[in-house]
Every structure is written in C-alpha cells, then in structure tokens.
Amino acid sequence: MNWFDWIGAFFSDPAHHTGPDAVGHRVLEHLGFAGRALLASAVVAVPLGLVIGYTGRGRVVVTAVAGIARALPTLGLVTLAVLLAGVDERAVFVPLVALAVPPLLVAAVEGVRGTDPEVRDAALGIGLTHRQALLRVCLPAALPTLLAGFRTAAVQVIATATVAAYAGLGGLGRYVVDGLATRDFPTALGGALLVVLLAVAAQLLFALLIRLARPPGARRPGRAHPIEKEST
Template identity: 50%
Template structure:
C-alpha cells in the first residue's frame, strides 16, 4: 500500500476525529498557539510601527533591524527559551512572536511613510492634530500594507507553530514529531498536510479581511502603485 492510500485511510479513520489526539483538537491547539503569538506580536509591532512611521524617526533602524530579525533561527530561539523559561507555552511563543514582529513592524512603518505628504498637509490645514492625522488619514491609507504585514506574520506563525510539539505541547506538530518517532509516516504526512491547509486558509481569511476593511479607493490606489 502506497503512502497516499495510507494518508487517505488515516484521514477517513473515525478515531482521528475525536478525543485529545483527534484532528479537531489538534487544529484548535494549533490555532490557539498561533493566535496568541500573533496577538502579542501585533500588540508590540503595530503601535511601534504607527508611532515611528508618523514621526519619521528611527526608520532606518526599524527596517534594518526587522530584516536582520528574520534571519534568527527558530529552533535556536526555542532552545534558548527552554533554557531560560523551562518547558511550556512560553518557549513556543518566544520564537513565534520574534518571527511575526518584523513583517508587522516594517509594513506598518512603510505604509505610514508612503502616505502622500499632500494628504497630511491638507489634514493639518483643516486643523487636525497629529494623532487625528494618524488615525483618520494615514492609517486608512496605510491599511493595505498593514494587513499585508499581518497576513505575512500570520502565515509564518501558522506554518511554524508545529514547533510547539518540540517542547511537549500539542498542535499539528504532534502528528509530525510523533509520526516520525514511531515511523508512522502517514501520520507525519497527514500532520504536514493539515499545517499547509491551515496556512492556505489563513491567507484566504486575511485576503477577505482586506477586502472587507480597506476602502475601495485605497485598494485601487494600492494596486496602481
């Protein structure tokens, strides 16, 4: 029997769809780790990117440090976090958050900086304060790039959250690590397929979010660039 048939049999086995090791529970665990990491990363990177983009200060540092941070080894960060914090959720979140901050921070900064100066001048001309210019002019125009940064970060997190199993937690990585350890390759491949599907669904969800939240004029403007 080939591996494709074994994987299909694994997916169609009713026992795989219930219990703590069932697919729904593992997907839920994976989404929990991913969502929490994205929330923490966005809470750090979004305000910082908006502030630096609006003021125009430290932009060179943001772009270069963001690009450098993308080269950090994920498993190396996991190992370091285990040494510092021990086994648990934190060693999983540390590398995921570190992975997600650069695209959110850089895209938010770039989105704000690319807003036309004429728009800022016009807003200030009608009496808007700095925060009002940021929230009512710069942020809506920069939204396509900001959502793109969030989408990139979310896909990277979902694709990498399998490392949770490396420190004894659950998620889809449990299938990959356990399948490899037991030489049950259909389980390993099944877990990998689920991780890929979840990443594709994440990308589709953010594409719908962008369509629902970005004004049509801003979308056309971003496409024309």
C-alpha cells in the first residue's frame, strides 16, 4: 500500500468522522494546546521584551537565556512534568510555553531596538512620556518583527504539541502515537499530515499579517526586515 492509499484509508475511516477520535475533535484539541501555550507565552514575553528592548537593560541575559531554553528537549520536559504533576494538561502546557517564550521575547526586544532613534527622540521631544513613546511609536514599528516571532513560535508549538499524546492526552499526536504503537500506519501518517498542514496554515497566516503590518512603502518583495529573516 502506498502513501496515497494510506491517507485515503485514514480519512475514509468512519471512526475519524464522529466521536472523540474524529479529525475535527482532534484538531480542536491540538489547537487548544497550542493556542493556550502561545497566549500565555505572549502575556509573559511580549511586555518584558518591549521594556528590555526600550531600555536596553538585560538584553545580553535575555539572549543567553533564550538560547538555553531553545536547547531544552521538549519530550524530556514533558516526561519530567508528568512525573511531578501527573497526567495533566500542565504536563504539556509548561514545556510548550518554555518553547514559545524565547522567539517571542527576542522578537520583542529586537523589534523595539530597531526603531529609529531619531523618531523616538522626536516623540519624547513633543512631550510624550517614555511609556507613550514605547506604545505609540516603538510598538507599531516593531510589529512586523514581533509577528515574525509569533510565526516562529506558533509553528514550533503546533509541531511540538504532538507530545501531548505521550502524556496520555489528546490532540493530533494521538493518531501518531497510537498508530505507531499498533502498526496502523495510515492513522500515523494521517495524523502527521494534519500536523504539517496546521503548521503550514499558521506560517501562511502570519506571513500575511506581517505583510499587512509593514508600512505601505516596505511591502514590496525583498524589503523584509533583517530581524524577521533571522527569526524564520
């Protein structure tokens, strides 16, 4: 049986149409894991990154910590979380947040640092406070780079949320893990394909948002901010 036959068998299986093992249900579970982790990461990383980028304090520490966090094995963190907290959504939530925070934090820092100093000084010169200058001037200028960080984080989290199945939870990883365990290769392939499609959809969505967030004169091809290139 070739891959196309396996994919056809997966999507034609009645068990994947309704009930707890339905494709729609598993997709929503997977997006729930990824969405909650991404939201929590943004609440932590974006304000901190904006402040650090504006003041310049702690940037070296942030870069070092982000590098260390990216090297942490997610499956190892899930295993440790299961041992400490049991089979619970926290066992997946914490590792996914740890995965998403570094690219968001770095993107926020570098996005604000990329703001033209003359524009910032002009904003302060007309009477804006530092907080107003950060929110009204630096944040809009940093938005394309920040969205590039969200794109990186979203793709990584969606791809990695499959580890939820190893903690006894749901999501698309359930197809992959259960399919491999029972040598049901059509199910394993179908689950992996759905994860790839979700990651590609997130990539395209944020690419569109980045394009819309750029000033009109900067939307021509080849004019991407260098920080965006680094974060992809």
